[in-house]
Amino acid sequence: MTVPARSTPQSASDATTLSDLARMPDARGHFGPYGGRFVSETLSFALEDLETTYAELRDDPAFQAEFDRDLAQYVGRPSPLYHAERWSQALGGAQIWLKREDLNHTGAHKVNNTIGQALLARKTGKPRVIAETGAGQHGVATATVAARLGLECDVYMGATDVERQKLNVYRMRLLGARVIPVTSGTQTLKDAMNEALRDWVTNVDNTFYIIGTVAGPHPYPLLVRDFNAVVGREARRQSLEHIGQLPDALVACVGGGSNALGLFYPFVEDAGVAMYGVEAGGDGVDTGRHAAPLSSGAPRGVLHGNRTYLMSDEAGQVADTHSISAGLDYPGVGPEHALWKDAGRVNYVAANDDAVLEAFRELTHMEGIMPALESAHALAHARVLAPTMRPDQHIVVNLSGRGDKDIMTVARLDGIEF
């Protein structure tokens, strides 16, 4: 082991119970050996500030009521839990239920988090927000709440992603945001995050950084999880209502891991509920061209403010990643997932680009629902998992977003240019 753990066990399974997992992070933002606050000193005060602000608001009924009201009236929550009957039947195994985050305002789960962080931004009185985005969904969700609250908004996006997610780029501009293409490094999500951090360190006095996933320095992994946990709370209640029991398994795609944690977290202590986190297998985990740090056995590392599993070479340089979906094209993963992997609470698997496209097409044809390519990773695994289970068993899949933004990508693969 290269990095000695703190007082926490190396492998969380030694000593970590499910209720221990539910109580993470600790006061310093650590999830066992993961997480933390690995940032340059200039940002420390802003993070301490945010931590204090959030600690007060987290248990403030008025804040929670305002958050809930926005989710109901602006986002359109609760999102339905839909029984994909025809698809389940065709797969010939467990019943598949789709948690319809695609039906949210702006088209993905990302808005749950931006609503919450926008409320925090307003509380801190900062007039400007920034964000990083991969697929553009988080950027759109940030631009949307910024428009609503009258905040200035700059979104950093890798130049490669600007190209493959043109529709979302234009959406952000229509919403009044500035989209800044990032041409350094691999020109994808991680580079967008580097650039957003550089902006924040420069403009920290007047700028609130709205991070789009359960990564970054403490307290971001905590608050992004909390804001997305509405997905799992609803799914739990809806399962009891529609199925009459908890589901046997949960499936969600994992980029940074916010939609997965949002669904999983409220079920963490339900030992009978199996969980599958599906990473981007790209061309295949054994080809090296993927974005699957957990399922490929990547080493531990530190990037963007936290310790986690991180794809990097022998010398500690962060590896290039590949995925058909811009939103999963990231070499790290939220620190809470790293701990849950060690604890054995979640099975982390990968779905390759080919299987993802097949799942995308199948759901579109059989259910009339066009998923985001990110979400199609979860579907691709559900497609493998369902036939191994009985028809009286139930799988809840997080349909984290809708596929409108990906139509151009799929069309291009079909040889069609608009």
Added chain:
Amino acid sequence: MNRIDQRFGELKQQGRRALIPFITAGDPAPDYTVGFMHALVEAGADVIELGVPFSDPMADGPVIQQACERALKAGTRLVDLFDMVAEFRRTDSVTPVVLMGYLNPVERIGYRAFAEQAAQAGVDGVLSVDMPPEEADELAPLLKQNNVAAIFLVAPTTSRERAETICASGDGYLYYVSLKGVTGSATLNADDVAEHLAPLRELTDLPLCVGFGIRDGATAANVARVADGVIVGSALVNRIADNTATPEAIPGELKQVLGDMRRAMDAPR
């Protein structure tokens, strides 16, 4: 005694300020770095900060980002820096060398191995930009055991409470980041810096060195009036960038930039 403490002790006796150049190791290729280090010493360097190239230098502006890219393209690894420092030590046993970079390469080698290899090579201090004292409780003791200083940053945004922690944790010197921003940003304001250094003086006897925004003799001299040391990075790295096609010209260029600063700092007022 650590070479850093030794050096600052001598400077104090002489009533002089430290001049601390930063270059990215391996830029434009690993073979040149040791020669550049000697050139910096000839031009008046008191301490050398050697940048460890990293794929994602989040606290750096374009100049040092591109230096990292050049160094990585030339195949520079953290273990190569140990070789460079060891080679430098064959002819210079007194000038302190500080490795400055990001934590991930160190995590990959492993903290204990890193601390031991660094000490063995002749490294005197380590500054990891993304490792504040709160996250240093494993690495800092290992460095101390090996007589390598753990150097920390203080920023304009650092609270008094945090400053106390940092002063208590740090060794070698304190690196005061003169402005909110990345390396290579706008010129600093010396009055502003003086105002921030004063309360730090009450908290610590560590030398206070100032970096970010020092680009020429004039800014160096201004800062030297209020600080114990002046750190200059992008202004030097720019000269490397401009001369990658003729690397043999780089030592001369570095000496010119640094020499100007040395003379400006040492000029009687």
